[in-house]
């Protein structure tokens with residue numbers, strides 16, 4: 001009897017488990033056949049768009065599509081599909097998705113001949129992520145304190161060459177000073193002292209290698225691509241010589257080159273000279289151009305908006321008084337008004353006008369109106385950053401230069417959520433150089449405001465739409481006269 005009871009109990013337990021498992025399996029099966037599917041975004045054919053793009057321009061065409069279809073729509077390029085995600089509500093997966101779900105795909109291939117096969121998009125994902133971590137470490141805000149003195153020295157030395165008064169092209173001047181700063185902080189003093197002119201023109205050739213044609217055909221031996229390859233090889237030679245000379249003299253410096261030289265992979269392997277060269281090229285490349293464009297726009301906007309120019313100068317006076325004329329890292333961190341003037345300039349003219357990824361797997365987006373769409377794997381996904389920066393439901397009077405929009409009580413870069421302001425990207429690939437970019441632009445503009453009376457004498461510049469990065473078109477002429485905003 002006892003045995004029967006035990007057998008019955010075991011049978012009941014077994015039946016119970018079989019029922020649970022079979023129910024789970026049948027639910028799983030039915031889920032497979034009835035996965036919740038959502039509609040795909042509205043599709044527009046590229047041929048239908050071309051007249052509008054030619055007549056009204058790309059920005060106006062995107063605006064028309066946004067007004068008609070809302071924040072998610074697909075452009076069919078006669079086969080390949082590009083889905084645009086407009087605004088912060090639909091941006092999360094783009095920035096946060098795993099590399100296996102959404103990645104740069106082959107868009108970054110254009111950078112391989114520029115930086116070399118040994119780094120970033122020339123290597124596998126695991127090595128790349130370690131290399132990006134080396135960059136993140138170098139550019140950490142806590143590591144930037146030691147760069148402030150060298151940046152100040154470069155800025156003071158550069159503007160000491162200006163006379164008592166004069167007229168200059170702000171664009172040329174700021175490009176030059178930023179090249180000196182980048183070289184000093186990132187390339188090392190050897191390059192800064194001895195071969196800056198050559199390195200500067202080699203980087204120019206690398207920059208020319210990034211164009212729409214090379215996106216499509218990065219390896220075709222066009223004259224531009226050949227010059228790019230020659231410039232890459234010469235830069236690698238220069239950096240390798242510098243690295244070897246430092247190693248043989250056991251000299252250590254306080255710059256990015258040194259920090260890269262001291263980096264080690266998780267398995268204990270030291271970084272090679274070729275990898276260091278490639279990553280230094282990537283740093284200069286990623287940082288110099290957007291920083292100089294931003295510093296020029298900051299100047300053009302401040303010099304055309306008396307209210308904000310006066311506010312920025314008053315802030316300098318206050319900080320000089322507080323720090324007894326000694327401007328250092330902590331003083332720079334307190335320059336909130338200047339910070340907002342810079343941030344608003346990058347919002348108005350963002351250097352990275354759109355960000356792109358390849359979706360490898362289907363993902364869902366939900367618009368602020370509550371509409372849900374499935375974005376299929378295989379689509380190219382684009383965030384139109386420049387357009388997002390002018391969205392009327394995120395920014396009040398979006399076409400007006402108004403640094404106060406980022407101030408206390410308004411903070412328009414936050415009200416739309418985490419991805420309202422994506423000028424520096426966001427999530428997994430957020431720009432690691434953001435703090436350095438603000439730091440160097442603040443050093444330049446705080447120096448100029450303290451030491452010169454400045455006026456914009458050419459018309460306010462338009463953005464050069466033929467060039468990537470919305471740089472100001474033509475010369476930006478200013479007049480200067482020395483003054484001293486010293487606190488007594």
Ligand code: HEM
Pocket residue numbers: 132135139282283284286287288290291294346351352355356422423424425426428429430431432433434436437
């Ligand atoms: C105003 C100045 C700058 C702007 C507007 C800017 C913008 C951006 C943006 C939008 C991205 C993300 C691209 C994407 O997600 O597709 C990015 C990435 C990056 N930026 Fe910047 N950047 C600036 C300055 C700098 C500086 C000064 C450095 C370094 C010296 C730097 C280094 C990098 C690097 C290494 C990445 C790649 C990160 C990754 O792929 O994980 N940037 N930047």
